[in-house]
Amino acid sequence: MIFGLFGKKNGNRRIVEKQYATLTKAARHPYLYEVLDVPDTVMGRFEMLSAMLILYFRRTRKSATSGQEIAQEIVDAFFEDVDHSIRELGVGDVGVPKRMKKFAGMFYGRLESYAAALDSGDREALAAALRRNIHPQAGEGAPSMAGLADYLFSAEETMTAVAENDIATGALRVAEPGPQGEAA
Numbered sequence: 690m691i692f693g694l695f696g697k698k699n700g701n702r703r704i705v706e707k708q709y710a711t712l713t714k715a716a717r718h719p720y721l722y723e724v725l726d727v728p729d730t731v732m733g734r735f736e737m738l739s740a741m742l743i744l745y746f747r748r749t750r751k752s753a754t755s756g757q758e759i760a761q762e763i764v765d766a767f768f769e770d771v772d773h774s775i776r777e778l779g780v781g782d783v784g785v786p787k788r789m790k791k792f793a794g795m796f797y798g799r800l801e802s803y804a805a806a807l808d809s810g811d812r813e814a815l816a817a818a819l820r821r822n823i824h825p826q827a828g829e830g831a832p833s834m835a836g837l838a839d840y841l842f843s844a845e846e847t848m849t850a851v852a853e854n855d856i857a858t859g860a861l862r863v864a865e866p867g868p869q870g871e872a873a
Contacts, residue, residue, distance in 0.1 A: 705762045707859035712741040712763070715844070715863040725840065725866060726832035727823055731774065735792070736799075736823050740841055741863065742767055743800050747807065748848040749856060756856045768793065795822075807845060812838045840866045 716737035722729040727737055742764060749760035768789065775788050799822060806815035816838040824831035847864035855861065 701759055701762055704759055704857070704859035705766060708745070708759065708861050709763050709766050711861045711863060712745055713738060715865070716741045718866055720866040721837070721840075725837045726834070727837065731778075733823065735771070735795075736819075738767065739796050739799050740803065740819075741844070742796075743803050744841065744845045744848055744863075745861070746800065747804060747845065748851070752853060752856055756853065759856070767796075803841070806838075807842070810842075812842065815841060840864070 717734065721727045721737055722733065727733045745763065746760055749756045752760070771792050772785060772789055775785055775792075799818070802818040803815060806812075806818060812835065816834040819834035819837050819841075820827075820831045823834065823837075844864045844866075847862055851860070851862055
């Protein structure tokens with residue numbers, strides 16, 4: 690019985706890799722950094738990948754069990770990447786758990802605030818939350834995140850339109866930012 694669980698998880702590996710690559714590609718789209726005022730830094734990339742994962746997590750929350758399992762595996766892969774990045778930045782083994790706990794708190798805090806704004810259709814609240822998280826030091830001088838908020842609403846709409854079978858097989862589509870707004 691227990692060996693079946695391991696086999697199932699390994700069976701999801703290609704799907705998880707494909708979905709994660711799609712989400713990562715969307716989070717690294719140059720338009721986000723060149724036009725929508727996301728800083729092209731380690732933290733800026735963390736913020737955008739977190740936002741994409743949050744949208745994906747929201748999309749799969751009502752999916753069949755396999756979709757939810759894949760979503761959890763994608764979040765696990767994300768935190769493995771964060772762990773690897775922290776270590777590459779020179780943080781020692783003793784400091785990694787503390788940093789990981791901080792990043793997990795940041796991710797789940799964003800999940801909560803972004804979800805509340807997305808659920809209520811409140812673009813201004815989402816823009817305010819994005820501004821606080823992406824430009825925490827800028828205060829009132831922070832750039833408006835209205836364009837980014839609009840994009841995240843569009844990206845969520847595109848993900849919501851992806852069929853269950855496509856989620857289960859790794860054929861995720863994410864709206865590209867910018868004037869074209871096409872699914873990637």
